[in-house]
Amino acid sequence: xxxxxxxxxxxxxxxxxxxxxxxxxxxxxxxxxxxxxxxxxxxxxxxxxxxxxxxxxxxxxxxxxxxxxxxxxxxxxxxxxxxxxxxxxxxxxxxxxxxxxxxxxxxxxxxxxxxxxxxxxxxxxxxxxxxxxxxxxxxxxxxxxxxxxxxxxxxxxxxxxxxxxxxxxxxxxxxxxxxxxxxxxxxxxxxxxxxxxxxxxxxxxxxxxxxxxxxxxxxxxxxxxxxxxxxxxxxxxxxxxxxxxxxxxxxxxxxxxxxxxxxxxxxxxxxxxxxxxxxxxxxxxxxxxxxxxxxxxxxxxxxxxxxxxxxxxxxxxxxxxxxxxxxxxxxxxxxxxxxxxxxxxxxxxxxxxxxxxxxxxxxxxxxxxxxxxxxxxxxxxxxxxxxxxxxxxxxxxxxxxxxxxxxxxxxxxxxxxxxxxxxxxxxxxxxxxxxxxxxxxxxxxxxxxxxxxxxxxxxxxxxxxxxxxxxxxxxxxxxxxxxxxxxxxxxxxxxxxxxxxxxxxxxxxxxxxxxxxxxxxxxxxxxxxxxxxxxxxxxxxxxxxxxxxxxxxxxxxxxxxxxxxxxxxxxxxxxxxxxxxxxxxxxxxxxxxxxxxxxxxxxxxxxxxxxxxxxxxxxxxxxxxxxxxxxxxxxxxxxxxxxxxxxxxxxxxxxxxxxxxxxxxxxxxxxxxxxxxxxxxxxxxxxxxxxxxxxxxxxxxxxxxxxxxxxxxxxxxxxxxxxxxxxxxxxxxxxxxxxxxxxxxxxxxxxxxxxxxxxxxxxxxxxxxxxxxxxxxxxxxx
Amino acid sequence: xxxxxxxxxxxxxxxxxxxxxxxxxxxxxxxxxxxxxxxxxxxxxxxxxxxxxxxxxxxxxxxxxxxxxxxxxxxxxxxxxxxxxxxxxxxxxxxxxxxxxxxxxxxxxxxxxxxxxxxxxxxxxxxxxxxxxxxxxxxxxxxxxxxxxxxxxxxxx
Numbered sequence: 001x002x003x004x005x006x007x008x009x010x011x012x013x014x015x016x017x018x019x020x021x022x023x024x025x026x027x028x029x030x031x032x033x034x035x036x037x038x039x040x041x042x043x044x045x046x047x048x049x050x051x052x053x054x055x056x057x058x059x060x061x062x063x064x065x066x067x068x069x070x071x072x073x074x075x076x077x078x079x080x081x082x083x084x085x086x087x088x089x090x091x092x093x094x095x096x097x098x099x100x101x102x103x104x105x106x107x108x109x110x111x112x113x114x115x116x117x118x119x120x121x122x123x124x125x126x127x128x129x130x131x132x133x134x135x136x137x138x139x140x141x142x143x144x145x146x147x148x149x150x151x152x153x154x155x156x157x158x159x160x161x162x163x164x165x166x167x168x169x170x171x172x173x174x175x176x177x178x179x180x181x182x183x184x185x186x187x188x189x190x191x192x193x194x195x196x197x198x199x200x201x202x203x204x205x206x207x208x209x210x211x212x213x214x215x216x217x218x219x220x221x222x223x224x225x226x227x228x229x230x231x232x233x234x235x236x237x238x239x240x241x242x243x244x245x246x247x248x249x250x251x252x253x254x255x256x257x258x259x260x261x262x263x264x265x266x267x268x269x270x271x272x273x274x275x276x277x278x279x280x281x282x283x284x285x286x287x288x289x290x291x292x293x294x295x296x297x298x299x300x301x302x303x304x305x306x307x308x309x310x311x312x313x314x315x316x317x318x319x320x321x322x323x324x325x326x327x328x329x330x331x332x333x334x335x336x337x338x339x340x341x342x343x344x345x346x347x348x349x350x351x352x353x354x355x356x357x358x359x360x361x362x363x364x365x366x367x368x369x370x371x372x373x374x375x376x377x378x379x380x381x382x383x384x385x386x387x388x389x390x391x392x393x394x395x396x397x398x399x400x401x402x403x404x405x406x407x408x409x410x411x412x413x414x415x416x417x418x419x420x421x422x423x424x425x426x427x428x429x430x431x432x433x434x435x436x437x438x439x440x441x442x443x444x445x446x447x448x449x450x451x452x453x454x455x456x457x458x459x460x461x462x463x464x465x466x467x468x469x470x471x472x473x474x475x476x477x478x479x480x481x482x483x484x485x486x487x488x489x490x491x492x493x494x495x496x497x498x499x500x501x502x503x504x505x506x507x508x509x510x511x512x513x514x515x516x517x518x519x520x521x522x523x524x525x526x527x528x529x530x531x532x533x534x535x536x537x538x539x540x541x542x543x544x545x546x547x548x549x550x551x552x553x554x555x556x557x558x559x560x561x562x563x564x565x566x567x568x569x570x571x572x573x574x575x576x577x578x579x580x581x582x583x584x585x586x587x588x589x590x591x592x593x594x595x596x597x598x599x600x601x602x603x604x605x606x607x608x609x610x611x612x613x614x615x616x617x618x619x620x621x622x623x624x625x626x627x628x629x630x631x632x633x634x635x636x637x638x639x640x641x642x643x644x645x646x647x648x649x650x651x652x653x654x655x656x657x658x659x660x661x662x663x664x665x666x667x668x669x670x671x672x673x674x675x676x677x678x679x680x681x682x683x684x685x686x687x688x689x690x691x692x693x694x695x696x697x698x699x700x701x702x703x704x705x706x707x708x709x710x711x712x713x714x715x716x717x718x719x720x721x722x723x724x725x726x727x728x729x730x731x732x733x734x735x736x737x738x739x740x741x742x743x744x745x746x747x748x749x750x751x752x753x754x755x756x757x758x759x760x761x762x763x764x765x766x767x768x769x770x771x772x773x774x775x776x777x778x779x780x781x782x
Numbered sequence: 783x784x785x786x787x788x789x790x791x792x793x794x795x796x797x798x799x800x801x802x803x804x805x806x807x808x809x810x811x812x813x814x815x816x817x818x819x820x821x822x823x824x825x826x827x828x829x830x831x832x833x834x835x836x837x838x839x840x841x842x843x844x845x846x847x848x849x850x851x852x853x854x855x856x857x858x859x860x861x862x863x864x865x866x867x868x869x870x871x872x873x874x875x876x877x878x879x880x881x882x883x884x885x886x887x888x889x890x891x892x893x894x895x896x897x898x899x900x901x902x903x904x905x906x907x908x909x910x911x912x913x914x915x916x917x918x919x920x921x922x923x924x925x926x927x928x929x930x931x932x933x934x935x936x937x938x939x
Contacts, residue, residue, distance in 0.1 A: 016875070019880065023871040024858065024867070025818015032811075034815075202822045202884040203822070253882045254882040502882030502883075670881055670919070700827070709910075709915075710909050710913045712921050
């Protein structure tokens with residue numbers, strides 16, 4: 001054992017332990033589950049956006065050979081418990097919370113709303129059965145957009161609400177808004193809109209539900225971001241105790257916020273399984289995913305900016321209306337986060353913020369990677385628009401307005417301290433990496449040849465988890481827990497409530513624990529996805545790096561202390577003189593004393609010790625986020641706009657970011673690039689579109705366009721030196737940042753490219769046709 | 783209506799009786815338990831279900847099982863039958879190519895067929911060859927890097 005080397009896994013791009021199964025087709029996704037006697041569900045969905053349901057006749061479907069059961073909304077309602085959106089029930093939305101059934105009963109509220117479910121021996125037969133279900137509708141005027149929803153004459157989606165406002169108008173003020181605006185050199189107003197986006201994970205929603213009547217236990221194999229939130233949802237809606245619900249998840253094929261808990265359809269499938277007494281599978285097809293799984297964003301902002309002639313952004317007054325679609329949930333919770341985050345890293349002295357959330361006849365609002373991100377879009381767009389008005393450079397106006405890093409730290413006008421924020425450094429680093437003056441020369445030469453290049457930059461911070469709050473644990477979801485155990489084969493097992501769906505937790509958490517405990521990386525196993533064995537948790541909100549990375553570190557440290565304490569009895573040495581490296585416990589300075597940790601665990605399990613010796617080599621750890629901190633960074637895009645076709649090409653994309661200490665740089669870079677790709681897609685391609693009757697116009701992947709390998713450039717990433725805040729845990733979340741800041745980065749670049757035409761951009765979705773319209777409108781002086 | 787078919791899958795002769803309307807993807811997954819082939823869109827856009835039929839890549843969601851009668855089909859399970867990763871899979875592992883893994887089998891099959899025909903492809907050619915496969919997680923760079931690395935290793939060996 002001489003010369004035991006202390007190898008550090010944390011900070012290295014360790015190859016993912018997930019990959020051998022994924023690369024060989026051996027992953028286990030929910031659609032790969034097959035249970036004996038399993039049936040398949042398919043839903044009958046409304047073709048209309050808004051209508052009364054007069055009758056639903058499933059008898060012909062029931063008569064079809066191979067169909068085992070069919071349930072109408074009313075029948076399913078009798079089998080379940082009505083309630084609000086489960087997330088709203090858990091977290092509270094601040095507005096009225098309409099209760100709704102799993103399948104539509106009295107009326108349908110969007111095109112795609114499920115009205116009946118058919119259960120058959122195969123999915124093919126279940127869909128055949130759906131064709132035979134006869135539904136009579138009575139059309140209601142569709143509430144197809146937010147402005148009609150705000151009109152008191154619009155027919156309310158939920159009769160008990162009386163109107164279509166689910167997040168009633170509320171106003172907050174921070175700083176002296178009136179005085180700031182009164183004393184400003186200029187007040188500039190803008191109306192900025194963000195279109196409807198969609199998550200579009202490559203695997204849609206789905207589940208297999210299997211009810212054991214003997215035990216009274218409902219087992220659900222889920223595709224979810226949290227087995228525990230799914231369990232709560234199933235228990236609530238099926239009216240059974242949480243203890244009688246067992247949720248399991250294997251590999252999950254992406255989510256980006258879509259799969260938090262269990263959807264109405266998944267709950268309906270669970271109810272159907274209980275009623276029939278056989279396992280039932282439902283996996284949505286892409287049509288269902290694009291029309292019915294949920295959508296995000298679609299806000300409009302009326303912005304007043306108080307500005308000094310020198311380019312200081314003194315105050316903002318923002319009124320946002322958010323279109324939460326048909327069944328209110330996450331959408332009503334987002335404005336509060338926007339409000340808190342709107343100042344960003346800037347020394348804004350006053351903020352007025354007003355929000356209204358409305359319900360419309362569209363698919364429901366769901367979380368999507370940085371749900372509040374439009375505040376960054378608005379702020380970074382407004383800064384560029386102001387810079388243009390004042391003749392300032394986009395870099396200059398940002399550097400001018402960024403809050404300086406002081407001790408004690410400056411605070412956002414909305415409250416949180418900007419401790420350790422490296423926005424200035426990220427902007428300065430971008431300027432070095434990109435060489436703006438050289439670009440401007442190239443841009444001028446290109447314009448002389450009729451080619452339109454543009455440069456855009458934008459910056460963001462994200463509370464991932466955010467600075468330590470005097471009130472309690474970092475992050476909105478509180479403490480993170482983990483159970484850790486040393487097995488008799490020497491493997492350290494981590495039980496985490498994180499539910500990875502691409503984030504590589506089985507690699508990154510093992511890296512941290514391996515280092516802290518002192519075993520090889522291969523000797524750590526990360527267990528996820530089983531409510532019977534993992535603690536409560538949720539993967540989302542860029543939470544896991546700090547919170548779960550932190551609990552893995554502290555938990556491994558606790559387990560190590562416990563193992564050493566036990567080993568001290570075994571080895572007749574003081575625990576202080578023992579150490580663990582490379583999977584062995586040994587007396588410091590005496591390599592010959594080394595015992596494999598598995599042997600220690602076997603001895604502990606032998607029962608040969610008295611009650612005064614703690615031989616249970618397992619710990620329950622919890623972590624409050626420590627000192628927490630901000631993630632953030634600045635991005636720069638260089639684009640070329642073909643003014644004949646309206647096509648935009650992203651020529652170069654550079655990121656200077658700070659997500660604290662890196663656990664696995666390749667994983668971090670993957671998160672950033674994936675987020676940026678979604679942001680580029682949001683601007684150039686993607687839009688969940690509805691016509692004036694509330695028909696979804698983006699029901700296939702030929703209509704909802706997601707970027708391909710030809711649309712996304714190489715993304716250059718520079719990691720900045722971070723400001724450590726915590727003694728041990730300085731990993732910060734990185735999942736959402738790319739998607740938060742890429743849209744303003746790209747739009748700013750496009751506006752810069754089109755500046756010879758005098759184009760000003762107040763929106764986010766810029767496909768070729770829209771680019772041509774903007775040029776034409778500017779040309780004609782509109 | 784069920785139809786008896788015989789075909790070769792991953793080097794072994796297989797018989798089955800799929801419904802005439804059953805897609806090749808569903809036949810592989812449901813009837814043969816080859817769940818490595820994933821179904822992402824069922825309208826031929828996303829490429830997750832890509833398999834190789836008689837040397838050419840096809841969308842197994844757009845092909846009926848009965849159309850594959852008499853054909854030689856290779857799925858992701860056929861690339862590393864003894865558990866040993868192939869050159870491309872190893873290069874993709876080394877390059878951190880993927881995240882959630884759902885699109886992965888389609889990309890691996892598409893890139894396998896492409897590299898076989900174009901071992902000297904450059905980055906732009908690889909991007910175009912993979913532009914019919916959608917990945918929502920990675921922004922593609924790591925996938926492209928994996929294919930480039932595999933091509934380089936293949937040339938060196």
